[in-house]
Amino acid sequence: MSARQAASSGSDSDPRYANVDERKRKRMISNRESARRSRMRKQKQMGDLVNEVSKLQNENNQLMQGINVGQQRRMAMESANNVLRAQAVELTERLRSLNSVLQIVEDVSGLSMEIPEIPEIPDPLLKPWQLSCSVMPIMASADMFQY
Secondary structure, three states: OOHHHHHHHHHHHOHHHHHHHHHHHHHHHHHHHHHHHHHHHHHHHHHHHHHHHHHHHHHHHHHHHHHHHHHHHHHHHHHHHHHHHHHHHHHHHHHHHHHHHHHHHHHHHOOOOOOOOOOOOOOOOOOHHHOOOOOOOOOOOHHHHOO
16 A cells, blocks of 8 residues: 555544545635636637637728728729810810911901910829819718728
């Protein structure tokens, strides 16, 4: 018989050690219960974190979709603006041509003609600081990015 078994069997018969064994047994049960609660708490925290990751991934996907929609809208507006700029340049050239015809008619006929002045259309690529836009804040809202 080993020393431990001897001590254990000795404590069974000795009333002085019975109280110590009972405390050890209760502590062991308490420790097991505490470990079980700790594992459950850890499992719940892990589940909460997995749910949070899923929620954040969904939110991130929605934000990315909104960004993509916004970029597509911006590209469409840039394209429309480029068309409008080209049309403005073409119309300005037509007006210059018509004004030169009017000037020739005025010179030949001697009649005084009212020749309109051609407004200067700034080229945003060459002189972006000369854009003819008012200095007003740009108002934006979350509704602009709804899809």
